[in-house]
Amino acid sequence: MLGKAKRTEKPERKKRKSFFGHLGEELVSLSKPSPSKTVCMTIGVIAGAYVMAFAIGVVDLLITDVIRLFL
Amino acid sequence: MTMKIRRIKKYGAKKERSLGYKITWTVFLLFLYRVLSHIPLPFVDSSYVKNMLNVNGSLGVFNTLTGGNLANMSVVALGITPYITASIVLQLMGVLIPSLAEMQKDGSTGKKCMNQITIVLSVILGLLQSVFMMMGYGKNGLLSTYAWYTVAICAGLMTVGVFVLAWFGQLIQERFFGNGVSLILTAGILCSFLEDSETFVKALKVTDDVPMTVLYTSFGVLGVAFLFGFSAWLNYCEKRIQVVYSSKVAVNQTEEAVKTSIIPLKLIGGSVVPVIFASTILGLPALIQSFTGTDVKWLWMFNTSHWLSADAPWASIGILFYFALIIWFGYYYQMLNMNEAEIALNLRKHGGVIAGVRPGTDTEKYLHDEMRYLTMLGGIGMCFIAFVPIAANVFFQISSLSFLGTSIIIVVSSLGEIYGQFKAAKRGNQYIKSRKGKKHVRKSKAYREARA
Numbered sequence: 001m002l003g004k005a006k007r008t009e010k011p012e013r014k015k016r017k018s019f020f021g022h023l024g025e026e027l028v029s030l031s032k033p034s035p036s037k038t039v040c041m042t043i044g045v046i047a048g049a050y051v052m053a054f055a056i057g058v059v060d061l062l063i064t065d066v067i068r069l070f071l
Numbered sequence: 072m073t074m075k076i077r078r079i080k081k082y083g084a085k086k087e088r089s090l091g092y093k094i095t096w097t098v099f100l101l102f103l104y105r106v107l108s109h110i111p112l113p114f115v116d117s118s119y120v121k122n123m124l125n126v127n128g129s130l131g132v133f134n135t136l137t138g139g140n141l142a143n144m145s146v147v148a149l150g151i152t153p154y155i156t157a158s159i160v161l162q163l164m165g166v167l168i169p170s171l172a173e174m175q176k177d178g179s180t181g182k183k184c185m186n187q188i189t190i191v192l193s194v195i196l197g198l199l200q201s202v203f204m205m206m207g208y209g210k211n212g213l214l215s216t217y218a219w220y221t222v223a224i225c226a227g228l229m230t231v232g233v234f235v236l237a238w239f240g241q242l243i244q245e246r247f248f249g250n251g252v253s254l255i256l257t258a259g260i261l262c263s264f265l266e267d268s269e270t271f272v273k274a275l276k277v278t279d280d281v282p283m284t285v286l287y288t289s290f291g292v293l294g295v296a297f298l299f300g301f302s303a304w305l306n307y308c309e310k311r312i313q314v315v316y317s318s319k320v321a322v323n324q325t326e327e328a329v330k331t332s333i334i335p336l337k338l339i340g341g342s343v344v345p346v347i348f349a350s351t352i353l354g355l356p357a358l359i360q361s362f363t364g365t366d367v368k369w370l371w372m373f374n375t376s377h378w379l380s381a382d383a384p385w386a387s388i389g390i391l392f393y394f395a396l397i398i399w400f401g402y403y404y405q406m407l408n409m410n411e412a413e414i415a416l417n418l419r420k421h422g423g424v425i426a427g428v429r430p431g432t433d434t435e436k437y438l439h440d441e442m443r444y445l446t447m448l449g450g451i452g453m454c455f456i457a458f459v460p461i462a463a464n465v466f467f468q469i470s471s472l473s474f475l476g477t478s479i480i481i482v483v484s485s486l487g488e489i490y491g492q493f494k495a496a497k498r499g500n501q502y503i504k505s506r507k508g509k510k511h512v513r514k515s516k517a518y519r520e521a522r523a
Contacts, residue, residue, distance in 0.1 A: 049486065
């Protein structure tokens with residue numbers, strides 16, 4: 001009983017991911033800051049920027065006054 | 072013996088300065104920068120440049136990068152942009168000239184040499200830019216007296232300003248606290264923050280209806296806060312690639328654990344650099360055009376005031392060019408700073424393997440691909456932030472505000488860097504203190520008695 005040789009099934013070919021598929025996968029696998037940390041960072045950055053802006057503003061006013069005295 | 076000590080003193084490690092000392096000197100240099108930006112150029116009528124800025128949007132971007140010094144026509148009117156342009160040119164030339172590329176990767180000696188070349192090139196660029204500016208604008212009314220000596224004096228002073236700022240930037244970076252160039256840029260951007268906040272709120276007041284005005288203002292403020300938040304979020308996102316080592320470490324006397332470590336790849340590895348580079352390159356055609364006093368129509372592509380406008384819709388192609396530049400510079404900068412082949416080789420040497428990836432060429436390819444996708448994602452995020460002022464300009468004519476677009480990325484990245492360096496320096500100080508404490512304990516009589 002030699003029968004027919006069994007046809008072996010071809011293994012399914014892996015679908016090649018598109019560039020955007022890879023991008024999506026990368027976005028999911030990223031280590032992101034938690035929402036609470038993001039909110040804290042936002043507040044910190046805005047506060048830091050305004051504190052620095054205020055300090056620079058004060059220094060600028062002083063410099064303008066001093067330069068006016070000389071010119 | 073004395074010779075040996077002398078040699079150690081001469082070639083040994085430099086004395087590490089305290090954090091307070093570094094911060095004080097950084098603040099002092101930034102203060103000097105602000106002083107310089109208040110000293111006006113002689114023979115110059117600054118209202119001429121202010122009119123030019125209203126017409127040419129790209130000059131507005133350039134003005135933001137110079138911290139408003141271009142509008143004021145101060146001694147540092149060109150800001151630190153010639154230095155940035157010089158570093159772009161040198162980095163790009165690294166592809167063409169192999170010896171320059173070698174120098175870029177040659178550790179501290181190469182870096183020192185590169186810094187010197189960058190300063191020389193920035194002075195040359197500054198001189199060219201200032202001479203063209205004075206000759207181009209001077210004829211049309213910038214200079215009260217248009218003569219060779221007025222052009223020479225103004226161009227000379229502007230070049231000195233470029234040199235001083237470039238030197239300050241390098242000094243801060245090498246000896247003091249933070250990234251010098253981004254700190255100078257941030258200080259320049261922040262100086263108009265308070266004034267621009269007022270302009271922003273005024274621009275949002277489109278009707279006399281109070282509830283509607285409150286609603287618009289709230290939306291506007293929330294939008295700006297969202298941009299800040301998104302920018303900060305982008306800065307902190309990273310891909311953590313886990314590396315497993317073949318060696319094991321002892322947990323206690325009986326147990327052993329597999330040694331692992333992480334390779335962190337930042338989403339925006341180049342941080343603020345790609346945006347600065349892209350903005351500088353984009354501003355160049357508009358700058359040259361304004362120097363020559365011509366209005367070439369196809370160059371409207373590089374003029375942000377013509378983007379998304381009804382009179383020349385084709386000029387909006389410039390947006391795509393701008394986005395392509397941001398993504399490309401991000402990719403190029405990442406490629407310069409990260410050597411995948413070296414990382415793969417080091418991992419192999421130390422018996423480390425990235426989970427699911429073969430060591431050697433496969434690891435190198437994997438890291439390269441990861442970097443490519445991350446840079447693309449980070450670039451898309453940055454393009455989104457850069458697009459906001461362009462859209463805002465269509466509706467409210469507020470494109471040149473200092474807290475929209477690229478300026479936000481510069482400020483957030485710079486503040487993030489400052490915070491990170493501050494934390495690292497503080498941790499270093501604590502470690503030194505703890506070491507000193509241990510020495511003190513070792514020297515103490517009680518410790519010696521206990522050991523005996």
